[in-house]
Amino acid sequence: MEPQITARPDHPVSRKQISASALKVLYALKDAGYTAYLAGGGVRDLLLGRTPKDFDVATNATPEEVRKVFRNCRLIGRRFRLAHVFFRDEIIEVSTFRAPTPPDDETLQNDNSTFLSKDGLVLRDNLFGTPEEDALRRDFTVNALFYNITDYSLIDYVNGRRDLDNRLIRVIGNPEQRFTEDPVRILRAIRFAAILGFSIEPSAREAIRQHAARLEGCSSSRLYEEIQKLISCGKAEKVFALCCELNVFEHIFPELGAWLNAPDGEGKTHWLEKSFKQIDRWRAAGIQIDPALPFALIFGEYHEWVAAQLMRDEKLPHAEALQEATHRHIRQLDRIRIPKSVTHHIAEIMTGQPRFLKTTPKNVHRMMNHRCFLDAFLYFKFAALTAGRHAAELDWWETQRKSRQRLTA
């Protein structure tokens, strides 16, 4: 297929917006005789007038050839071999044009570098391809545009610019097949739709609904990484709404999903909506929060609900019940590889909660010097305001914090 090429005067991407390191990489590859394109989210964001998070380069040089061009370069990755070119304050990822995944098992038998599992999941692929093939193996049309350093033109094999103009996340190829190959793309579609304020094209929405359960079979570390991105993208509230709409939430957090979807589940989304909104608010205010705090909030009402049952059925005291509820849930969570340090901190935040109900001077001193105090307090405050409870205690703790701040100022 012939790509649509837009010459420099007819598009807004300027070299001034591209980082000096990315330009160095592009020019060095070009000077060594290779094709070098800026690719992926960098081009998308520049066209939308947004500041790209990072710049990725695509080239016809193999990883070994890339390494010969740059002294400051390291090859990484088992699943896909990529070159990382290191600069003082930036790493530029350089990937060799890649062929798409072979569509059927027959191609696989003569090919020892791509492996699919029985249900179509890509386990490894490392086949190099043409620029066109490289565009077609990418996830969404808006992520598959190239910026050519030779003549500063844009190269579009997939009608990505049309979809950018129409604010649409459209899967390249057959959505059902692409989500089956790599279900993490489901979460990526939701993240880009939320961050960019785009819609997900209808056949992709349908395929997400059909295949969301496949997320449960994904690598736990990739899931954790992607969930982190969803939570911290600044549009977590929108992410949550899309996850509910597309029946994805229950496949990321099955226990929570089952609790939410239970017949008495009405009204339970209120806490979750507020949680995601709060996470966005902290982010917008530039407040650095511990990675455990968003999880503590998201799981909070569910943990409290389980704890209430344990208090009733097993006669556990409040703090112990909260600790047990948190640990039970976290043990079920090994499908998402939340680091141990984070799960430990979630449990500490939860078990600290009953102590906020004791408003004695002795308790204040002990609590405020605890290393988890701030995170536990932020949870307490959030829960008090969201559930409309413990107003007097919250007030009391706010006053204590203020007077301490005055003392230490």
Ligand code: ATP
């Ligand atoms: P971000 O702003 O989060 O960096 P991005 O689009 O650059 O967004 P990356 O994860 O940096 O996303 O990936 C770079 C590019 O690689 C994407 O734009 C897309 O073209 C391609 N890509 C990444 N992950 C996948 C995937 N799972 N399937 C297909 N293509 C992918």
Ligand code: MG
């Ligand atoms: Mg990127």
